[in-house]
Amino acid sequence: xxxxxxxxxxxxxxxxxxxxxxxxxxxxxxxxxxxxxxxxxxxxxxxxxxxxxxxxxxxxxxxxxxxxxxxxxxxxxxxxxxxxxxxxxxxxxxxxxxxxxxxxxxxxxxxxxxxxxxxxxxxxxxxxxxxxxxxxxxxxxxxxxxxxxxxxxxxxxxxxxxxxxxxxxxxxxxxxxxxxxxxxxxxxxxxxxxxxxxxxxxxxxxxxxxxxxxxxxxxxxxxxxxxxxxxxxxxxxxxxxxxxxxxxxxxxx
Numbered sequence: 001x002x003x004x005x006x007x008x009x010x011x012x013x014x015x016x017x018x019x020x021x022x023x024x025x026x027x028x029x030x031x032x033x034x035x036x037x038x039x040x041x042x043x044x045x046x047x048x049x050x051x052x053x054x055x056x057x058x059x060x061x062x063x064x065x066x067x068x069x070x071x072x073x074x075x076x077x078x079x080x081x082x083x084x085x086x087x088x089x090x091x092x093x094x095x096x097x098x099x100x101x102x103x104x105x106x107x108x109x110x111x112x113x114x115x116x117x118x119x120x121x122x123x124x125x126x127x128x129x130x131x132x133x134x135x136x137x138x139x140x141x142x143x144x145x146x147x148x149x150x151x152x153x154x155x156x157x158x159x160x161x162x163x164x165x166x167x168x169x170x171x172x173x174x175x176x177x178x179x180x181x182x183x184x185x186x187x188x189x190x191x192x193x194x195x196x197x198x199x200x201x202x203x204x205x206x207x208x209x210x211x212x213x214x215x216x217x218x219x220x221x222x223x224x225x226x227x228x229x230x231x232x233x234x235x236x237x238x239x240x241x242x243x244x245x246x247x248x249x250x251x252x253x
Contacts, residue, residue, distance in 0.1 A: 017099060031061050064150055082111065163195040
């Protein structure tokens, strides 16, 4: 169990998010460093997200999405992850409950497979596919304003499925929506530019300095046991991973 705090200074009112991690082989049950970057951006620019409709893809432990939900009762947040890995969705429900959000009408938790536009029986049983999700949102007289994703570009085999999902939402649901994603560069050979070109999307990089991201906040606080002597190669590796994270804004051309 971890608790993450967001504030401007010691005298200002902030927010805190409780996260439950699982020792599980699936990627989605652990808070990845990219989630810190996206969450800090949301906090710094919180007036842009407050009272909006927000879809988080690959929510996992849902730190960015839950922070959005805490901004106001009128901020509608849809937390999604793989419909074929029910333990991730169950953990999201438990985390939402820990943050007193599960009973609120502004939180939806749905199974969603990237790039899958079918409405087969499996999708319907787990909450429906993208078509059903967009239909439900439109029935509630809303449009998706923001799409969030932290470290969604992890496995290259998923890259086009993610991009085509974004492209569909921006083309057929709401062209003014924006996809904000924190991306950790693990190989200089990996690129999404050709996919953006293919699906008529454009990308801008958001500087971490523009929202005063503090790397030391997460390096110093990452160990729950607070052992002062735990200066190790782990800290160096953690710092390096934060340094390799980029924040991107993807929109329709």
